[in-house]
Amino acid sequence: MHILSTLAFTLLPLLPLTHAIGSAVVQNNCTDPVYLWSVGGSIGPRQTIAPGSSYSETFHRDATSGGISLKITKTPNGLFDGSAQTNYAYTLNTDTNTVFYDLSDVFGDPFSGSALSVVPSDSGCGSICWANGVPPAGSQVKSCQANSNEVLTLCATSC
Numbered sequence: 001m002h003i004l005s006t007l008a009f010t011l012l013p014l015l016p017l018t019h020a021i022g023s024a025v026v027q028n029n030c031t032d033p034v035y036l037w038s039v040g041g042s043i044g045p046r047q048t049i050a051p052g053s054s055y056s057e058t059f060h061r062d063a064t065s066g067g068i069s070l071k072i073t074k075t076p077n078g079l080f081d082g083s084a085q086t087n088y089a090y091t092l093n094t095d096t097n098t099v100f101y102d103l104s105d106v107f108g109d110p111f112s113g114s115a116l117s118v119v120p121s122d123s124g125c126g127s128i129c130w131a132n133g134v135p136p137a138g139s140q141v142k143s144c145q146a147n148s149n150e151v152l153t154l155c156a157t158s159c
């Protein structure tokens with residue numbers, strides 16, 4: 001313990017002068033599992049999120065695409081079989097220390113009939129909530145400082 005803390009204090013000043021970076025979190029409050037792929041320039045491995053569980057990744061930039069889209073379906077092969085998909089997209093801008101986030105659907109609305117909410121850990125930043133799981137018209141893009149966590153809850157209790 002002593003050695004570890006000494007090491008931590010020794011190394012701390014060597015860390016680059018960047019701000020802490022937050023996470024995109026997907027909380028599955030539905031009664032069935034959901035499937036998620038983190039997609040940038042390439043497609044990440046399938047993540048299965050059990051009911052009551054969550055998936056989280058630190059905000060980052062993709063070298064090719066810049067932005068990242070967390071693609072969520074209710075079916076195990078959903079990304080590849082044309083299933084309805086909810087896209088929780090974010091773009092980290094390290095120059096301005098800002099993260100932009102957005103929610104959209106393609107090929108249908110997998111979570112229609114229940115609420116979908118994106119709630120930032122900093123309540124001063126914009127949240128997104130679809131009361132019936134169906135996107136409203138118009139742009140949804142919100143932003144927050146990069147050290148915030150933005151939590152998408154599937155089958156949220158309400159908006």
Ligand SMILES: *[C@@H]1O[C@H](CO)[C@@H](O)[C@H](O)[C@H]1NC(C)=O
Nearest residue numbers: 027029117153155156157158
């Ligand atoms: C998700 O479920 C947890 C556990 O039941 C609950 O505490 C939380 O309020 C729910 N979140 C939302 C946004 O409904």
